[in-house]
Amino acid sequence: MSALAQARVSALLPRLGLPDGALDLTSVFGRQAPQVLEIGSGYGAAAVAYCTTFPAHDLVAVDVHRPGMARAAAAAAEAALPNLRLHLGDAVPLLDRLPARSLAALHLFFPDPWPKTKHEKRRFVCADRLALLLDRLAPGGALLVATDQPAYADFLRRQARHLGADVELSGRPTWRPLEGFELKAVTAGRPIVDLRVTASG
Numbered sequence: 606m607s608a609l610a611q612a613r614v615s616a617l618l619p620r621l622g623l624p625d626g627a628l629d630l631t632s633v634f635g636r637q638a639p640q641v642l643e644i645g646s647g648y649g650a651a652a653v654a655y656c657t658t659f660p661a662h663d664l665v666a667v668d669v670h671r672p673g674m675a676r677a678a679a680a681a682a683e684a685a686l687p688n689l690r691l692h693l694g695d696a697v698p699l700l701d702r703l704p705a706r707s708l709a710a711l712h713l714f715f716p717d718p719w720p721k722t723k724h725e726k727r728r729f730v731c732a733d734r735l736a737l738l739l740d741r742l743a744p745g746g747a748l749l750v751a752t753d754q755p756a757y758a759d760f761l762r763r764q765a766r767h768l769g770a771d772v773e774l775s776g777r778p779t780w781r782p783l784e785g786f787e788l789k790a791v792t793a794g795r796p797i798v799d800l801r802v803t804a805s806g
Contacts, residue, residue, distance in 0.1 A: 642664070642667065649678075655781075659780075665689075665692060667694065668692075706740070710749060711741070713750045714751045720757075730760065730761045735748075735765065739804045761802070772801070774800060
């Protein structure tokens with residue numbers, strides 16, 4: 606990681622980060638609001654765009670990539686968004702710290718597809734993790750997934766059916782910026798699939 610990225614992580618993440626232990630996002634943000642978690646936030650463009658578009662919502666963006674999180678921290682600081690927090694680390698332990706039925710939405714945009722069949726269990730939406738995601742959604746909440754890999758979309762549908770969850774095609778969110786993996790896919794001529802997953806009933 607470059608010296609600039611390290612400086613951003615050291616200076617900005619403590620201000621934009623989360624406390625240790627069990628998480629009460631109402632206390633973290635200091636208000637009652639719809640709470641959203643974005644998993645695999647990359648450079649933070651979608652998270653910043655969402656928080657700018659929906660100032661009445663609070664969002665936590667999580668990613669394991671330190672240089673990406675450094676850029677996200679810089680973008681968040683420049684935008685001065687009070688409704689955005691960042692977490693450098695794995696999403697599963699973070700989900701374990703959140704209460705059940707607490708999130709209005711979960712965003713998973715262009716996750717690593719792990720295209721080989723023998724690597725399917727490494728996909729983030731394998732059954733165990735999908736069950737955890739659905740458990741964290743509040744009534745009426747939804748998991749939004751975007752991918753340019755048809756096999757990943759089909760795999761998600763199978764996992765959702767296994768859990769009794771509902772999956773439907775959704776329109777591309779107008780607030781999501783066209784860049785990063787999505788821009789590369791569109792430039793290469795690959796269609797984007799946007800899916801909405803909800804707990805049945």
